Amino acid sequence: MTDHLDIAAAAAGFSIDANPSHAPGPFPNRAGSLDDAMMRAAADEITGWAGYAPTPLHDLPEIAERLGVARVVFKDEAARFGLGSFKALGGAYAVAQLARQAEAAGGSITDVTVATATDGNHGRSVSWGASRAGCKAKIYIHAHVSKAREEAMAAFGADVVRINGNYEASLAACKEDAAAHGWQIVSDTSWPGYTEVPLTVMAGYTLMAREALDQLGGKTPSHAFLPVGVGGLAAGLIAPLWQAAGADLGKMISVESHMSACMRDSLVAGAPTLVDITEETLMAGLSCGEVSTLAWEIMKPTVSHCITIGDDAVAPLMRWFHRRTPSIEAGECSTSGLAACLAAHADPAAWKQLGFGKDSVILLAGTEGATDPEFYQRIIEAA
Numbered sequence: 469m470t471d472h473l474d475i476a477a478a479a480a481g482f483s484i485d486a487n488p489s490h491a492p493g494p495f496p497n498r499a500g501s502l503d504d505a506m507m508r509a510a511a512d513e514i515t516g517w518a519g520y521a522p523t524p525l526h527d528l529p530e531i532a533e534r535l536g537v538a539r540v541v542f543k544d545e546a547a548r549f550g551l552g553s554f555k556a557l558g559g560a561y562a563v564a565q566l567a568r569q570a571e572a573a574g575g576s577i578t579d580v581t582v583a584t585a586t587d588g589n590h591g592r593s594v595s596w597g598a599s600r601a602g603c604k605a606k607i608y609i610h611a612h613v614s615k616a617r618e619e620a621m622a623a624f625g626a627d628v629v630r631i632n633g634n635y636e637a638s639l640a641a642c643k644e645d646a647a648a649h650g651w652q653i654v655s656d657t658s659w660p661g662y663t664e665v666p667l668t669v670m671a672g673y674t675l676m677a678r679e680a681l682d683q684l685g686g687k688t689p690s691h692a693f694l695p696v697g698v699g700g701l702a703a704g705l706i707a708p709l710w711q712a713a714g715a716d717l718g719k720m721i722s723v724e725s726h727m728s729a730c731m732r733d734s735l736v737a738g739a740p741t742l743v744d745i746t747e748e749t750l751m752a753g754l755s756c757g758e759v760s761t762l763a764w765e766i767m768k769p770t771v772s773h774c775i776t777i778g779d780d781a782v783a784p785l786m787r788w789f790h791r792r793t794p795s796i797e798a799g800e801c802s803t804s805g806l807a808a809c810l811a812a813h814a815d816p817a818a819w820k821q822l823g824f825g826k827d828s829v830i831l832l833a834g835t836e837g838a839t840d841p842e843f844y845q846r847i848i849e850a851a
C-alpha cells in the first residue's frame with residue numbers, strides 16, 4: 469500500500485522557496501484585519517447554526533512514522549454543514565451578515581441579490597447562505613468547472629452563469645454584471661477597495677483553526693501546510709495560530725499547484741504578483757492567479773516557506789486516504805498538504821530547511837471531501 473505514498477513522494481512539480489519577508493512578531497490584533505473581535509463574532513454566530521459540529525481532527529500515524537515526527541493531524545472539512553468543504557464557513561457567514569445589514573436598514577431581504585465568481589466550493593456556500601437568508605444568488609463559473617459542481621449550486625436555487633474563460637474571466641463578468649444591476653458581490657478574494665465582505669468570509673474560516681487548536685489541547689502545531697488558491701483559507705488558518713503562539717508561530721508553509729503559484733511568486737517578489745494560468749490543476753480550488761490583498765497582508769510576515777506541487781500525487785493520495793483511512797473522504801485539494809509533505813521529505817535539503825524533527829507536529833488541512841462525487845468515484849475505483 470505504501471506505493472501510493474512513494475508515487476506521491478516522487479511526483480513532479482515540487483519546489484520550495486523561503487519567504488524573504490518571514491518575521492511573524494507578535495499577533496497584531498489590528499482592527500480592519502482578522503482581529504480577535506472578528507474571529508470571536510464569527511465563532512459565536514456559526515457555532516449557533518443548526519447542524520453545527522466541529523469537524524474531526526484525525527491522526528495519521530502511518531504518515532508520522534514514515535516522516536519520523538511526533539504527530540501528523542488532518543483537519544477534515546468533508547462534513548462541514550453537509551456542503552463538503554471548509555467554504556461552508558465563509559461565504560454563507562458573509563451572506564448572513566449582509567442579510568442582517570439589509571434588514572437593519574429597513575430593506576427587504578428578498579430584494580437582495582448576492583453574486584460571486586467561483587470554482588465551485590465558495591459558490592456552494594454562497595448559494596446555501598442565500599437560501600438560508602431568503603435572498604437571490606447569481607453564481608459565475610468558468611469553463612472548467614464541472615457539471616456536478618454547477619448542479620450542486622443550482623440545487624440551492626442559485627442562478628448559475630457559465631463564462632467561456634478562466635476564473636479571472638468569471639470574476640470580471642461577475643463584477644461587471646453586479647455593478648450594472650446593483651447586486652452585492654460576496655467574493656472570497658479581496659482587492660483594493662473591496663475588503664469588507666472578504667474579511668467576513670475569512671473570519672468564518674478562522675473557526676477551522678480555532679477548533680483545531682481546541683482539539684490539540686491549545687498547543688499550536690510546529691508546522692502547518694496551507695493550501696492556497698487566493699490565500700483566504702491560509703490566512704484564516706494562520707490568524708488564530710498566530711494569536712495563540714505570537715512570535716513563536718510555527719512554520720507556516722503555503723502549498724500551491726506549480727500551475728497557479730501566485731502566492732509563491734508574490735512572496736518571492738515581495739509584492740502581489742499575477743500568474744497567467746495556462747493549464748488548470750486537478751485541484752480546482754487552488755487554481756487562482758491572483759492573491760487576495762487581505763490574505764497577503766497576513767501571509768507576508770507569517771509564511772516561512774512556499775511549496776509547489778504537481779497533479780501526479782492527487783489520485784494516488786485520494787486512493788491512499790480511501791484505503792488506509794476509510795473514515796476520511798479526501799477530495800482533490802485535500803491531498804495537497806500531504807503531497808507537499810511527502811515530496812519535501814523525499815528531498816533531504818528541503819526537509820532540513822523546514823526544520824523537522826522527532827517532536828514536530830504537522831497540521832494538514834483537509835479542505836474538501838468528494839465535492840465532485842463522480843470525479844471522486846472515478847479516481848477511487850481506478851486502481
Ligand SMILES: Cc1ncc(COP(=O)(O)O)c(C=O)c1O
Nearest residue numbers: 697698699700701753801835836
Ligand atoms: C477545497 C479547497 N481548498 C482550498 C482552497 C483555497 O482557498 P483560498 O482560495 O481561500 O486560498 C479552495 C478554494 O476554493 C478550495 O475550494
